[in-house]
Amino acid sequence: MKKRRGMFSSSSNPMFREKALQRASQNTLDGDFIQTTGERMTVSGAVNKSLILGAIMLLTAAIGWTYANPIFMWGGAILGLVAVLAASYKPEWSTWLAPVYAGLEGLFVGSISMIYANAFFPGIIFQAVTLTMAVFFVMLFVYKAGIIKVSQKFRSGVIMATGAVVLVYVVNIILSLFGINLPFLHEGGMIGIGISLVIIGIASLNLLLDFDNFDKGEKFGAPAHYEWFFAMGLLVTLVWLYIEILRLLAILSSSD
Numbered sequence: 001m002k003k004r005r006g007m008f009s010s011s012s013n014p015m016f017r018e019k020a021l022q023r024a025s026q027n028t029l030d031g032d033f034i035q036t037t038g039e040r041m042t043v044s045g046a047v048n049k050s051l052i053l054g055a056i057m058l059l060t061a062a063i064g065w066t067y068a069n070p071i072f073m074w075g076g077a078i079l080g081l082v083a084v085l086a087a088s089y090k091p092e093w094s095t096w097l098a099p100v101y102a103g104l105e106g107l108f109v110g111s112i113s114m115i116y117a118n119a120f121f122p123g124i125i126f127q128a129v130t131l132t133m134a135v136f137f138v139m140l141f142v143y144k145a146g147i148i149k150v151s152q153k154f155r156s157g158v159i160m161a162t163g164a165v166v167l168v169y170v171v172n173i174i175l176s177l178f179g180i181n182l183p184f185l186h187e188g189g190m191i192g193i194g195i196s197l198v199i200i201g202i203a204s205l206n207l208l209l210d211f212d213n214f215d216k217g218e219k220f221g222a223p224a225h226y227e228w229f230f231a232m233g234l235l236v237t238l239v240w241l242y243i244e245i246l247r248l249l250a251i252l253s254s255s256d
Contacts, residue, residue, distance in 0.1 A: 039224040049231035057106035064110020076108030094228035128246040139207040150212040203241040210234040
């Protein structure tokens, strides 16, 4: 069965500037950062916020799965992207934008998962979730063990690679409006599988940036609302990773 294409695009996580966090910790004003004399973020706080967002997304994903329709899918994806962009512009809004994003993204994930389950086989969703969690914990181990150090050069490289993927997605979406799709992007064959694996690799490396954001935010005394901001960024990466793994499994299934 022909697989749907162009159903998901994700921007890179909101830009993270180490120098800006350092200045924010010293109670100075710097663009998106506000003067902070109150509570500061902690890693444990960011982890707790991530769990809350995950719970919200699972709840609305169940709704999206049960009542899967294009409105939930496209509305969740587009409005979710708007929420991410708004939070990038005003991180202090993340305290309410992050839960809104999680709810919207749940509708998207639930609906698109049902579409893939109907188009291929129900077990594809369990496999995609399992592999996503496996990648998450492997990358967490890699980060905690210091196997890969998140240097500024590494961060810049991952952000540029992510930006390149986003650009390809945007071009593909624009061309798809005219009935044209970029060759090999999320298609069968060795080249298509290879491209999907590269994209999954880039999404996985973004998890290292998310973990580092948690640590750097606490280290530099970022304002407390950054717990929501960075938790939202982690959820963006996980959703992207899940969709890409789901697509790869669909490619492998259709090539059998």
